[in-house]
Amino acid sequence: MKKSPETLAAQAGGRIDAPTGALVPALHTSTTFARDPGYALVGPHEYARDDNPTFLPCEDVLGELEGGAALVFASGMAAASAVVESTVRTGDHVVASRAMYWSFRNRLRALADRFALDLELCDPGDVARAVRPGVTRLVWIETPANPTWDVVDVAAAAGAAHAGGALLAVDSTAATPVLSRPLELGADFVMHSATKYLSGHGDVVAGAVVVRDRGPLWQSLRAHRRGAGSVLGPFEAWLLSRGMRTLFVRVARQCESALALAEALAKTPGIREVLYPGLPTHPGHAIAARQMRGGFGGMLSVRVDGGRARALEVAGKLTVFARATSFGGTESLVEHRASVEGPGSLAPEDLLRLSVGLEPASELLDDLRRALGA
Ligand SMILES: Cc1ncc(COP(=O)(O)O)c(C=O)c1O
Known part of the structure; x- marks a missing residue:
């Protein structure tokens, strides 16, 4: 029987640890993973900056909650930065709703300065109009947005972004996947500061990005995470997985x-x-x-x-x-x-x-x- 997102969250993915029968996922602290005498990897993992077995329950559950394929990051800022840095090139036009977490607005400005991006900050209601067909590469929105809880129409932003050849990223931290599933409304990236509701107990700094599938966007985000080293620690991943049980x-x-x-x-x-x-x-x-x-x-x-x-x-x-x-x-x-x-x-x-x-x-x-x- 297919389990609902709510059930998967409550059961931390519902896997049973084969060697022990444990219902609670194990916390794997190993940074490295063995090879056999023929030099083949014994399991699916090689080195903990690529990924880690403790990530899997988090990424599986979050992927199910958002209806896509998830990657966890060292923080929300790391996740958001990975979206931008794996998407845009020097000189690209980027549209962002001005109403957003201030620190990421500052980060976008800094990235724009350093990489000569044409960053256009607009009012939340003007996002669709700000897209320049054939020129805009990325549209960034947060909804509801800090700290006035402005709401951006995700489907309209996705329609405008796609008609213009751009990608839409949604910071859905405040909405959570319980209340909103931006991928179903047309978004290409859903980003979370998992420090907030996903972990939910004020004891983890973590981030996540969810894309539709394990296609090119997922691959380049994963390559960015590995290259930038913005990997979530296993204990934090374990706490995140535990926190999502009660989301x-x-x-x-x-x-x-x-x-x-x-x-x-x-x-x-x-x-x-x-x-x-x-x-x-x-x-x-x-x-x-x-x-x-x-x-x-x-x-x-x-x-x-x-x-x-x-x-x-x-x-x-x-x-x-x-x-x-x-x-x-x-x-x-x-x-x-x-x-x-x-x-x-x-x-x-x-x-x-x-x-x-x-x-x-x-x-x-x-x-x-x-x-x-x-
Ligand atoms: C909406 C939103 N997005 C992103 C972030 C950044 O997340 P983190 O603090 O996990 O890096 C925050 C942090 O407050 C936030 O409120």
């Missing part, structure tokens, strides 16, 4: 709590605006409702009355939310993005980003209301 239940709960918080905060005095694609007032709601299923994610941001000082004051008074960067873990986090990103940040000064964890939504709401004095 579906975590994301379902986080979506439910985030929506409850967004709805309640929209009516709370002291809050100017709630940014959450699940609210009908969010500009990306209609597209999100079309391309996400089962929820709108566990991330939302609030803009508070009173600007930067007030936002920092509110963050300082929270006791259930931890003040820390990153997201997608079991504990709720609050972050003043403008402080973290520093000069040049596009994040509004009055914005607090909330990563909703697994605590009861009522406790999180009480914490926010008390901090706001509402």
Whole structure:
């Protein structure tokens, strides 16, 4: 019987370790793999910078979740860099939605400087229009996008990219494969910071890219990973595999709590605006409702009355939310993005980003209301 993605995730791929009968995948720390007296490799592996047996459950499960073939990387940034560096050549035109994880926006700018790329950063709604037929090589979008949760229409971006001869990459970190499957909407690359929801416990830095099959895109990503050495450590791969077992239940709960918080905060005095694609007032709601299923994610941001000082004051008074960067873990986090990103940040000064964890939504709401004095 074909197992559903949810079952495969819960069972870490469902393999049984042949020599031992173990249900939990083994953690292989060996960097090198033996050859027989005739100098043939004893197994399918040679050296741990190429790949490692501990990767396999992660890559198999993630491939099934996204409907493609996955590769894991040392971090989300390594995964994203591999997509760009294995796709573009000097002088290529690259379109990217400006609304994206700031550090990768900076990385794209740095790559553009060094390799004379013609990088065009545009508004999320202008991605399709920015594609220049026959000229654009890569289109990069993140949806929902940090930290305002702008939504980009993946199918429209894929249509425009392909009509112009370009490839579409989607950073789907915030959506997770539970809520969105960009390959089915036409994307060529799906990228994840697996540091976030996929691993889900705040204890692994990891990244992943999924492409449709083990064809040329997969081959060149794998060659890039081997050449750049951006390989995930076996312990991190093991933790990622363990974390993905609970992905579906975590994301379902986080979506439910985030929506409850967004709805309640929209009516709370002291809050100017709630940014959450699940609210009908969010500009990306209609597209999100079309391309996400089962929820709108566990991330939302609030803009508070009173600007930067007030936002920092509110963050300082929270006791259930931890003040820390990153997201997608079991504990709720609050972050003043403008402080973290520093000069040049596009994040509004009055914005607090909330990563909703697994605590009861009522406790999180009480914490926010008390901090706001509402
Ligand atoms: C949306 C998004 N993409 C990519 C990254 C980079 O991932 P990593 O920190 O795993 O390198 C992050 C990190 O915060 C992110 O939020």
